[in-house]
Amino acid sequence: MVNTSFALSSTTRRRLSLVIGAYTVVVFATIVALGVLSATASDHAPRDAWVHAIIVAVFAILLPMRLRAASRGSLAGLRAIGIISGVLFMVNVVESTLSMFPVWMRTEMIVIALLMLVSIGLVVRERL
Template sequence: MVNSVERDELGSTSLASVSLARVKRLVAAYVVVALGTLVALAVLAVAAPHLATSEAWGHAVIVAVFAIVLPVRTRAALKGSPSGLRALTIIGCVLLVVNLVEAALPGVFPAWMRVEMLVIAAMMLTLAILSIRVRRNRQPVADDQANDPR
């Protein structure tokens, strides 16, 4: 098993590994929100069909697709993959913007889904910040090793 916790010479946990642990929890919360949205839509389709619009279903399906992609990329980032970390940053930024734009569209989505979009946008802002922080903390180490004459 790969140890995903990075420690410095003194044995203390690095900021990158702490941030990645937060990313892992945040992605897990995103998966719960995405699946919860699908369940809510299924219930609303029966109980209050006017609250389960086709636009809402389209949004929920896209959110669910990313609920599959994000954990995969998170696992790669936890194993030290720069492309996994880059993917987390890009996906987080794209989902942030898309959810904010969709939430601002007048009359397209029901109010409960606008709240869900704003929650996801906040989660993705946090994801982007954490993944950028990890990338910055990893970058100097890679640069120092590349410039090391040994």
């Protein structure tokens, strides 16, 4: 039988909460900024930026749910945090190099990538 539960350390839980919380704030602030820019300077809020923002917002909802599961001892929850963080890191690094996004949003993507890199490090450190 495979053991699928574990005890997430309180330090890791607290640090992951801070990183995921910061990610969530950045993502929803981006959506607000896109809304304001759509009304005032639509060239700074292209459709591609909206698509990206909505997709990362879905993960901003999913990551805290997975953190709660990991906090309750779910190894699958911690694994999901690591996988989602890895995907978000890679996507944001690649998309930050594309010129279809405004500079302010490419900067936001780099911030998200750095937050996800920290998240990956915390997950890996917890499992070692």
